[in-house]
Amino acid sequence: MQSIKKTSKFLWVCFGLMLTACLFTESAWAHGERSQEPYLRTRTVQYYDVHYDKKTVKVNEEFTLVGKFRLMQDWPDAVSLPETVFLSAYSPGPMITRVESYLNGVPARQSFSKLELGRDYEFKLIMKGRVPGRHHIHPLLSIKGSGPLVGPGQWIEVTGNKADYVLPVTTMNGTEIENIEFYGTSRALKWYGVWISLAAFWLLFWLVRPLLLPRWMALQKGREDVLISTRDITVGVILGVVVVAISFGGYFYSKKEYPYVVPLQAGTNKVDPLPRQKAEVQVVVIKANYDVPGRAMHITARMTNNGSEQLSILEFATANLRFVNQQAPGADTAVSADYPRDLVARDGLGLSDQKPLMPGETRDIKFEASDALWEVERLVSFLTDVDSKFGGLLFFVDKSGKRIITEISGPILPTFTAL
Amino acid sequence: MNTETLQHPRGAAAGKAHAVETVLSVSGLSPQAAHFSRVFELMVVAAIILLFTGAIHLHVLLLAGDWDLFLDWKDRQYWPLLTPVVMIMFPAALQGIFWTFFRLPIGATVGATCLMVAVCITRPASFMWWTDYPLNLVLPAQMIAGAIVLDVFLLVFRNALFTAIFGGFAFAFLFYPSNYTIFAPFYVPVSHQGMMASMADLIGYVYPRSATPEYIRIIERGTLRTFGDSASWVSALFGGFICIFMHYAWWYLGVTMSSMKFLPNNTKVMALMGTKADA
Numbered sequence: 145m146q147s148i149k150k151t152s153k154f155l156w157v158c159f160g161l162m163l164t165a166c167l168f169t170e171s172a173w174a175h176g177e178r179s180q181e182p183y184l185r186t187r188t189v190q191y192y193d194v195h196y197d198k199k200t201v202k203v204n205e206e207f208t209l210v211g212k213f214r215l216m217q218d219w220p221d222a223v224s225l226p227e228t229v230f231l232s233a234y235s236p237g238p239m240i241t242r243v244e245s246y247l248n249g250v251p252a253r254q255s256f257s258k259l260e261l262g263r264d265y266e267f268k269l270i271m272k273g274r275v276p277g278r279h280h281i282h283p284l285l286s287i288k289g290s291g292p293l294v295g296p297g298q299w300i301e302v303t304g305n306k307a308d309y310v311l312p313v314t315t316m317n318g319t320e321i322e323n324i325e326f327y328g329t330s331r332a333l334k335w336y337g338v339w340i341s342l343a344a345f346w347l348l349f350w351l352v353r354p355l356l357l358p359r360w361m362a363l364q365k366g367r368e369d370v371l372i373s374t375r376d377i378t379v380g381v382i383l384g385v386v387v388v389a390i391s392f393g394g395y396f397y398s399k400k401e402y403p404y405v406v407p408l409q410a411g412t413n414k415v416d417p418l419p420r421q422k423a424e425v426q427v428v429v430i431k432a433n434y435d436v437p438g439r440a441m442h443i444t445a446r447m448t449n450n451g452s453e454q455l456s457i458l459e460f461a462t463a464n465l466r467f468v469n470q471q472a473p474g475a476d477t478a479v480s481a482d483y484p485r486d487l488v489a490r491d492g493l494g495l496s497d498q499k500p501l502m503p504g505e506t507r508d509i510k511f512e513a514s515d516a517l518w519e520v521e522r523l524v525s526f527l528t529d530v531d532s533k534f535g536g537l538l539f540f541v542d543k544s545g546k547r548i549i550t551e552i553s554g555p556i557l558p559t560f561t562a563l
Numbered sequence: 564m565n566t567e568t569l570q571h572p573r574g575a576a577a578g579k580a581h582a583v584e585t586v587l588s589v590s591g592l593s594p595q596a597a598h599f600s601r602v603f604e605l606m607v608v609a610a611i612i613l614l615f616t617g618a619i620h621l622h623v624l625l626l627a628g629d630w631d632l633f634l635d636w637k638d639r640q641y642w643p644l645l646t647p648v649v650m651i652m653f654p655a656a657l658q659g660i661f662w663t664f665f666r667l668p669i670g671a672t673v674g675a676t677c678l679m680v681a682v683c684i685t686r687p688a689s690f691m692w693w694t695d696y697p698l699n700l701v702l703p704a705q706m707i708a709g710a711i712v713l714d715v716f717l718l719v720f721r722n723a724l725f726t727a728i729f730g731g732f733a734f735a736f737l738f739y740p741s742n743y744t745i746f747a748p749f750y751v752p753v754s755h756q757g758m759m760a761s762m763a764d765l766i767g768y769v770y771p772r773s774a775t776p777e778y779i780r781i782i783e784r785g786t787l788r789t790f791g792d793s794a795s796w797v798s799a800l801f802g803g804f805i806c807i808f809m810h811y812a813w814w815y816l817g818v819t820m821s822s823m824k825f826l827p828n829n830t831k832v833m834a835l836m837g838t839k840a841d842a
Contacts, residue, residue: 230776237694238770244756251756253768255778275695286776306695311769315762316752324766325697328748332702335745336679339707343676346711350669354586356607357600359665361590370589371666377718380668384715388737391708395740398747405750406761408638410783 177282177294178522183220184293185463185523187535187553189285190214191295192461196281196482201273203304206243209233209269209283211295212418216535217262218553224289226259228412233269234282234294239302241311244270250415255288262551263417273302274309296464296484317404338390346383421549424451425501425540429554430508432534434524436560440514441534445552447501447509453542454500460493460513460552462536463523467493467513474541489515501540524558532556612677619653619674620681629775634700635767637746638782639795642704644802647735648809650678650706651713654734655810656817658717658726663818668718670817671734675710679703699749700766708741709734713810723814731810735802739795 177185194211201207215226231245231252245252246268259265267283279302283295311324321327362370426448433442449455456472467489468478479488496510518524535553542548587597623631626649630636658670682703690696716730749763760768768777826832 228778230778232773232776233771234773235771238696240771241769242771243769246756251758253755253758253760253764253777255776284773286778288776288778292773292776313753313762313765316754316759319751321762324762324769325699327699327762327766328746329697329699329702331748332699332745336683336705339705339741340676340679342711343672343679343707346672346714347669347676350667351608354590354597354600355604355667356665357603358586358590358592358597359667361592362586363664363666365589367584367589368666370584370586372668372718372721380715380718384712387708387711387715387741391737391741394744398744402747402751404752405747406752406759407750408635408780408782409758409760409764410638410780412778 177297178520180293181529182463182523182525183529183531183533183535184223184290187216187218187220187533188223188287188290189293189295190216190461190535190537190551191283191464192537192539192549194283194296194483195480196298196300198300199298199482200301200303203273203276203302203306203308204310206270206272207300209271209281210267211283212264212266213283213285213295214264214537214549214551215259215261216553217551218533218535219261220531220533222530224287225261226285226287228255228257228288229259230255230286231267231269232284232286233271234284234292234297236279237275239275239277239279240271240281240300241274241309242269243272244268247413248415248418250413252413254409255412256415257412258414260417263420264549265415265417272311273300273304275306276302276304278302294464296487298482298484335394342383342387342390346380349379422451423550424548425449425455425538425550427538427550427552429552432554432556434518434534434556434558435514436524436558438514439516439518439524440512441518441556442510442512443534443552443554444508444510445538446506448506449501449503451542451548452503453544453546454502455540455542455548456498456500457493457495457509457511457538458541458547459539460511460536461539462534463521465489465513465515465517465521465523467515469493469495469498469511471495471498472541473543474545478539487517487521489513489517491515611673612680615653615657615674615677616681619678620685622653623649623678629780631704632701633767633775634702634746634749634763636780636782637704637749637763640783640798641781642798643735643739643795644798644805646704647706647709647738647802648805650675650738651709651731651734651806651809652813653678654706654710654713655727655731655813656820658713659723659814659817660821662717662723664821668714671710671713671717671730672707675705675707679705679707696770697766700770702745704738704742705745706734706738709737712737723811727807727811727814731806731808732803734810735806736799738802739799 191211191213196207196209198207219225231247233240233242247256248266269283279300280297281300282297284292286292309325313321313324359371428446429443430446431444435442457469458472458474459469459478460467464487466479466487468475470492491514494512494514501507532555533553534556538550538552540548592600627646630642630646636642654671654674657674661667661670686701686703687698690701691698713730713734716733717726720726750761752759753762753765755765
């Protein structure tokens with residue numbers, strides 16, 4: 145008796161704790177990408193020049209997301225190569241709908257195959273507001289075998305009434321569909337009703353009689369003759385014939401009703417990357433540290449200017465974070481107004497030497513990317529990385545404002561004392 | 564007692580002599596006992612509906628999964644092949660149980676109806692109301708047509724083997740035509756961004772599912788290309804062939820799982836159980 149009381153008390157306490165835990169749970173609205181490992185986000189797909197043309201749209205109003213991405217040459221071994229990819233928008237469900245998408249101008253409804261490492265691609269996504277609310281939207285490249293790699297996310301406010309959403313479509317045989325959202329649904333529900341009615345008839349035909357115990361007892365006495373009668377067989381056969389007739393009759397009628405049908409489209413597209421920029425700058429990492437208490441990445445790199453113009457370091461970007469050198473020419477316009485401000489480092493990029501790199505010059509430059517963003521974005525778990533390296537894009541700018549993009553990558557060591 | 568075959572009642576001389584007898588009178592239950600038996604049956608029916616609605620739904624979700632869930636997975640190769648092969652398992656087991664112990668030819672229909680009840684609840688609830696997806700993206704296939712025919716074959720043949728051969732085959736073969744009437748409008752072609760797509764492809768594209776990129780679809784792969792647009796019938800035929808064996812195996816699995824087994828009361832078993840035999 146005592147142990148029963150104790151156990152009962154214990155169970156009530158557990159139940160109470162569970163209820164309490166449920167009260168204090170938070171909803172997850174955005175930033176799921178922070179759970180991905182640092183090497184996945186810093187050394188695979190680097191997004192840049194990402195622009196959202198609107199931050200507030202009404203239901204049915206279109207908005208456009210454009211940008212570019214580089215597939216890093218130093219692709220991690222633990223991540224599948226981009227043999228098959230799919231371009232999309234990352235959203236919390238169908239809060240927005242896709243209208244059109246393009247990769248280097250090629251329609252992107254289907255997946256692409258054999259994208260090249262070390263090359264750039266341009267994307268364009270046209271979307272439409274559907275469900276009112278505030279939704280976090282990212283550009284998304286999914287890689288077969290590895291999963292989604294997202295670009296910088298932006299909060300998009302959708303206003304209006306969800307019931308007003310329409311997406312009209314005209315089929316290739318001229319049929320106009322008012323709203324794709326309800327297409328085919330009433331027909332399907334009618335057919336479900338037909339089949340459920342037939343099933344209900346058959347089940348009720350047997351359920352109205354003694355069902356279990358009497359039948360079992362009769363069977364035990366060897367009186368199977370009273371369990372199934374001629375009438376039962378007749379009704380069953382007629383029902384079977386009716387079912388087959390409806391199945392094939394409906395099939396042939398549907399064939400006539402929709403004479404032109406196509407199978408699901410399963411192929412992949414191919415697309416050439418953007419033209420390769422001339423390799424005007426060569427960057428080799430000499431040393432890279434992450435200062436854990438200082439939340440700063442210190443990189444020393446040997447840079448060689450192979451071009452004909454002097455170059456200044458404008459920006460270091462990785463995993464959608466941007467560290468802009470405020471003293472470089474064009475720094476004030478480097479980050480567009482629509483770029484998510486929570487991904488831009490407040491203090492920007494610090495350099496050991498602000499002098500531009502002259503044509504033909506080779507110099508070791510140390511730069512520091514310091515911001516709490518590293519921790520907020522959970523990019524500092526180097527101790528748990530299987531491949532302790534970092535990657536990113538380095539943007540240079542010449543006197544005319546022309547931008548040169550280079551990849552930078554190398555091993556990184558975390559340090560736990562202030563540097 | 565031979566639980567597999569039954570002499571036809573019209574051929575039984577005893578049938579004529581006992582023409583006015585009913586199941587209740589043969590069972591020997593008193594009216595009060597019959598009443599309580601009926602109440603018990605209704606409770607069992609409710610329990611079976613609850614239990615098998617959940618079980619068969621989980622089973623189909625795990626095995627057939629995306630082919631049954633999404634419109635843009637219903638192709639001509641994998642869908643007509645995999646879905647009936649997966650969906651026949653529980654109905655076959657239920658048939659085995661209901662027929663063996665009660666001579667009730669309703670097992671397959673019970674399974675199919677329970678699945679229909681489950682998806683009629685979960686698809687609107689999970690996709691439409693919870694996550695705002697349109698219902699046409701997640702319309703389920705039905706297997707009631709094949710299940711009724713499977714039950715009718717059992718009723719006529721009264722034999723597990725013939726039911727498996729003819730009924731199991733028919734279950735899979737009927738799957739495609741009986742569902743084509745529902746899904747035919749979704750194979751109508753549209754031009755999207757200058758490329759041809761079916762309405763199913765377009766609906767799948769328009770409503771983003773971030774965790775299921777397009778390349779994940781296992782559709783229209785492999786050969787069967789020499790059959791042109793008859794690939795679906797080849798899949799249906801092959802599915803029927805597999806269903807024969809699947810039905811037979813799951814019939815006996817159902818009967819075995821619902822049978823009582825006893826261990827003999829000897830010293831070996833007692834030693835195995837860790838109890839000491841009497842001196």
